[in-house]
Amino acid sequence: MSINLIVICYNVNHIILFLFFAIYHKYLCFGLVASPWYNIYIFPSFLFIDIIQYIKRNNDYSERILILITSILEVKDLMKAVVVKNLSYRYQSEGAEVLKNLAFEIVQGEIVVLMGLSGCGKSTLAYCLSGIIPHCWSGIMDGEVLINGKNTREFGVARLALEVGMVFQNPDTQLFSPTVEDEIAFAPENMCLPPVRIRERVDYVLDLLGIGALRDANPYQLSGGEKHLVALAAVLALDPPVLVLDEVMSQLDQVGKKNVADALEKLRQQGKTIITVEHDLETVNFADRIMVMEGGELIRYDRKEILLADRDFLAACRLV
Ligand SMILES: Nc1ncnc2c1ncn2[C@@H]1O[C@H](COP(=O)(O)OP(=O)(O)O)[C@@H](O)[C@H]1O
Numbered sequence: 001m002s003i004n005l006i007v008i009c010y011n012v013n014h015i016i017l018f019l020f021f022a023i024y025h026k027y028l029c030f031g032l033v034a035s036p037w038y039n040i041y042i043f044p045s046f047l048f049i050d051i052i053q054y055i056k057r058n059n060d061y062s063e064r065i066l067i068l069i070t071s072i073l074e075v076k077d078l079m080k081a082v083v084v085k086n087l088s089y090r091y092q093s094e095g096a097e098v099l100k101n102l103a104f105e106i107v108q109g110e111i112v113v114l115m116g117l118s119g120c121g122k123s124t125l126a127y128c129l130s131g132i133i134p135h136c137w138s139g140i141m142d143g144e145v146l147i148n149g150k151n152t153r154e155f156g157v158a159r160l161a162l163e164v165g166m167v168f169q170n171p172d173t174q175l176f177s178p179t180v181e182d183e184i185a186f187a188p189e190n191m192c193l194p195p196v197r198i199r200e201r202v203d204y205v206l207d208l209l210g211i212g213a214l215r216d217a218n219p220y221q222l223s224g225g226e227k228h229l230v231a232l233a234a235v236l237a238l239d240p241p242v243l244v245l246d247e248v249m250s251q252l253d254q255v256g257k258k259n260v261a262d263a264l265e266k267l268r269q270q271g272k273t274i275i276t277v278e279h280d281l282e283t284v285n286f287a288d289r290i291m292v293m294e295g296g297e298l299i300r301y302d303r304k305e306i307l308l309a310d311r312d313f314l315a316a317c318r319l320v
């Protein structure tokens with residue numbers, strides 16, 4: 001048996017738990033080291049997060065198992081879906097910094113709303129979180145972005161797409177298929193999923209977003225709001241654990257906004273981590289935390305209730 005996970009357990013409960021974990025999920029490449037004198041556990045965090053994602057995709061009881069494991073092992077620290085360290089970005093080498101030394105972390109399963117006036121760098125940060133920067137833009141990026149422990153510099157866009165899906169502010173740039181169904185099926189087909197699974201995923205995301213009626217429509221003939229929903233559906237078809245949404249609500253009517261808010265809540269319950277750019281305070285009820293940017297800097301990152309109660313701050317930022 002090869003060892004690719006080493007755990008130091010300090011009591012017999014941990015050993016039993018991990019053996020159960022390994023056998024139940026057929027993780028046989030599993031190494032275990034028990035040490036009665038250390039009250040710590042040591043293993044590569046990226047591996048732990050991979051295992052968690054494996055469970056989440058394959059087990060209806062994932063939430064209960066996760067709660068059990070995290071409470072016993074106190075590993076919440078390792079469940080950071082997004083870690084941004086000293087992130088700066090310039091579109092041109094001689095140009096001004098559009099992102100200035102950003103540093104923050106997002107815990108897995110949270111919805112974070114990103115706000116700020118136009119031009120403050122929200123879309124640029126969204127590109128960094130999804131790996132489009134640095135892979136598809138030629139500017140200068142300093143610092144690091146880790147998605148589920150994976151450094152975006154070290155993984156290609158295709159691999160990162162399994163970790164993080166992004167819906168662009170302008171969805172026209174990411175829609176290219178003749179029908180909505182083809183658009184949603186494109187990525188799963190590329191991954192060579194069996195047709196039955198592809199059909200299931202298409203049906204699931206159409207239903208989740210309440211856009212079943214658009215199945216045979218041509219994406220180019222849809223309204224801006226509907227295009228955002230189709231782009232979101234196409235991203236969700238790959239089932240990435242992290243979602244980055246850039247103003248997907250902005251062109252939706254009240255019904256569309258409610259559909260998206262309900263869908264985000266369901267996705268959060270599935271354990272997805274969601275970063276969504278919004279400019280309307282009325283639509284941020286579903287958020288756990290709110291990030292506010294100004295001039296390329298992160299000036300506030302707080303729980304929604306605290307931030308929304310700080311009317312002076314919101315007024316100073318011209319968000320109300
Ligand atoms: N492709 C680009 N080349 C050069 N500058 C850009 C480019 N895209 C955006 N910018 C500049 O970066 C800054 C931040 O833009 P952006 O991230 O789109 O802000 P936001 O999404 O908050 O409106 C703006 O000053 C904008 O003009």
Ligand SMILES: [Mg+2]
Nearest residue numbers: 122123124169
């Ligand atoms: Mg933008």
